[in-house]
Amino acid sequence: MSEAKFSVSFAGPLVTLQDAGRPGNMRYGVAASGPMDRLAFDAAHAALGNPTGGTAIEVSLGGVILNCTSGAVTVAVTGGDFVVEHGGQKRASWTVLAVSEGERLTIRAGRAGSWAYLAFAGDIVAQPWLGSHATHAPAGFGGGAVLSGHSIEVKNTALREDRLGDIPQPEFIPDGPIRVVTGPQDRYFAEGAVERFLSSPYAVTDAFDRMGMRLDGPELDLKAALSIPSEPIARGSVQVSGDGVPTVLLSDHQTTGGYPKIATVISCDIDRLAQLRAKDKLRFAAVSPEQAVATCRSYLETKQAYLDQISIARGTLEQRLMRENLISGWSEGDERAAT
Amino acid sequence: MPGHAPKFDAIADHAVLVSFADTISDEAHAQVIALDQALAKNPPQGFVEAVPALVNLLVSFDVMATDHAVVIMHLKALLDALEVNSVSGHEREVLVCYDTELGPDLDAVASATGLSVDAVINAHLSGDYRVLMYGFAPGYAYLSGVANEIQVPRKTKPVRDVPAGSVIIAGPQCLVTTLTMPTGWSIIGQSPTRILTGDPDAPFLFDVGDKVTFSRINRATYERMKDGTHHV
Numbered sequence: 103m104s105e106a107k108f109s110v111s112f113a114g115p116l117v118t119l120q121d122a123g124r125p126g127n128m129r130y131g132v133a134a135s136g137p138m139d140r141l142a143f144d145a146a147h148a149a150l151g152n153p154t155g156g157t158a159i160e161v162s163l164g165g166v167i168l169n170c171t172s173g174a175v176t177v178a179v180t181g182g183d184f185v186v187e188h189g190g191q192k193r194a195s196w197t198v199l200a201v202s203e204g205e206r207l208t209i210r211a212g213r214a215g216s217w218a219y220l221a222f223a224g225d226i227v228a229q230p231w232l233g234s235h236a237t238h239a240p241a242g243f244g245g246g247a248v249l250s251g252h253s254i255e256v257k258n259t260a261l262r263e264d265r266l267g268d269i270p271q272p273e274f275i276p277d278g279p280i281r282v283v284t285g286p287q288d289r290y291f292a293e294g295a296v297e298r299f300l301s302s303p304y305a306v307t308d309a310f311d312r313m314g315m316r317l318d319g320p321e322l323d324l325k326a327a328l329s330i331p332s333e334p335i336a337r338g339s340v341q342v343s344g345d346g347v348p349t350v351l352l353s354d355h356q357t358t359g360g361y362p363k364i365a366t367v368i369s370c371d372i373d374r375l376a377q378l379r380a381k382d383k384l385r386f387a388a389v390s391p392e393q394a395v396a397t398c399r400s401y402l403e404t405k406q407a408y409l410d411q412i413s414i415a416r417g418t419l420e421q422r423l424m425r426e427n428l429i430s431g432w433s434e435g436d437e438r439a440a441t
Numbered sequence: 442m443p444g445h446a447p448k449f450d451a452i453a454d455h456a457v458l459v460s461f462a463d464t465i466s467d468e469a470h471a472q473v474i475a476l477d478q479a480l481a482k483n484p485p486q487g488f489v490e491a492v493p494a495l496v497n498l499l500v501s502f503d504v505m506a507t508d509h510a511v512v513i514m515h516l517k518a519l520l521d522a523l524e525v526n527s528v529s530g531h532e533r534e535v536l537v538c539y540d541t542e543l544g545p546d547l548d549a550v551a552s553a554t555g556l557s558v559d560a561v562i563n564a565h566l567s568g569d570y571r572v573l574m575y576g577f578a579p580g581y582a583y584l585s586g587v588a589n590e591i592q593v594p595r596k597t598k599p600v601r602d603v604p605a606g607s608v609i610i611a612g613p614q615c616l617v618t619t620l621t622m623p624t625g626w627s628i629i630g631q632s633p634t635r636i637l638t639g640d641p642d643a644p645f646l647f648d649v650g651d652k653v654t655f656s657r658i659n660r661a662t663y664e665r666m667k668d669g670t671h672h673v
Contacts, residue, residue: 126490129491131580286458333499334499336455358577369504391509397454398455
């Protein structure tokens with residue numbers, strides 16, 4: 103059995119192990135956790151030809167520096183526009199490369215994006231909690247945080263030369279307003295609050311972690327003498343605290359809470375929302391529940407077609423050069439992605 | 442089914458919130474638990490999970506398999522056949538050491554309520570506790586049933602680094618913490634009983650709706666048992 107080992111010479115805050123998450127435990131106070139950007143996470147595994155949902159490293163804006171102390175393995179880095187340094191070369195995220203003993207791999211914040219994913223052609227060794235390696239960051243349960251001084255062991259490693267190179271980036275991500283279904287507690291808001299939420303620009307603040315993203319913008323007034331029973335919370339819930347400030351709850355959200363929710367972000371818009379950074383501007387737009395279902399289904403179908411496409415090994419450099427002379431690359435996929 | 446007609450709210454593309462009331466009542470919570478149990482026995486196609494809370498239940502689904510309208514139809518059929526009285530939870534025991542060193546707020550609760558420390562402890566032991574819901578953090582089970590005479594408000598400022606296993610109270614609610622976290626609730630003891638059991642087949646001690654009794658142990662027993670257990 104081949105394996106590779108890495109020492110973590112630096113890791114910023116909120117660099118964690120994540121897999122597809124542990125749904126089914128919200129009733130026990132346990133959010134599903136899992137990647138902040140599920141599309142980028144899935145793409146990293148697809149580009150390596152891995153099964154879906156395996157364990158990867160979620161890299162925050164703080165970045166990470168790994169030294170390979172033994173073995174060799176092919177890795178994929180996806181998500182946002184991060185800087186990837188390896189073997190004296192600097193490139194952008196959405197790339198597949200091989201890392202060998204004695205080499206250093208650096209992933210750090212680039213021009214855009216808050217989360218990058220580092221997946222290995224192999225299995226990261228970690229302790230599961232409730233059947234999953236996903237880290238619940240506030241509790242520290244699951245695979246856990248990746249910290250400076252730690253070591254990372256990858257078993258069943260493979261070198262996949264036929265997968266090296268850039269990963270075609272998804273081109274189907276919309277760039278309009280973040281879509282929400284309003285409610286369920288809009289009755290607790292003062293008149294005009296929902297309209298203000300939907301018509302005003304908001305900005306991401308630096309109070310942004312795996313639990314949620316606090317926004318800066320017009321205050322959303324609650325009705326007086328507010329006291330609502332704690333209610334269940336979904337990933338994407340937009341809750342408004344007593345000071346009128348909205349917070350979007352994300353992967354490691356609380357499962358119940360007493361702040362009223364003005365809306366919930368539809369699931370297919372959470373990936374791009376989570377990639378925003380402090381000071382980035384955003385707007386919200388309301389869709390009906392029926393539109394939300396249709397939009398998310400179409401997104402998931404397009405996403406699956408994209409993942410299927412990037413999961414096809416592209417062949418060795420020689421094979422690829424030959425093929426690229428014969429056909430023009432990704433045109434079919436681009437047409438599908440644009441619809 | 443007794444009570445008001447429940448309200449159904451669509452949550453994003455993937456869930457329905459069923460609400461039985463706007464304010465907390467035993468009736469509404471009993472309906473939540475009854476529907477939760479009926480769902481566990483008879484889930485709709487595409488069912489992912491249900492989250493019971495005080496007056497409502499979140500039912501989430503796989504958007505590729507179903508939609509809000511189909512799930513609501515299924516829930517309405519379950520509600521039509523629902524027998525709220527048939528619900529019964531398991532009985533669970535939680536051990537507590539009320540040593541004043543381990544329950545640093547016992548004195549404050551005693552002076553706020555005009556009781557002796559022993560009377561506070563006896564009142565806590567006499568409570569009729571039910572698991573209302575989980576929330577805040579993994580394994581944080583909110584119990585109802587703190588006796589009237591020891592119901593105290595939250596502190597104005599939370600205390601940091603309260604250890605896992607703390608038995609804390611605020612108003613009518615009690616909980617046994619599972620993580621080292623800040624809390625504004627009053628810390629009246631420490632428990633060696635783990636809510637996060639570490640048992641993969643039964644990882645959580647309570648289900649929502651379970652009945653809970655607290656039993657007193659002395660410091661020596663606590664120290665001995667504490668060493669035999671560990672948090673996740």
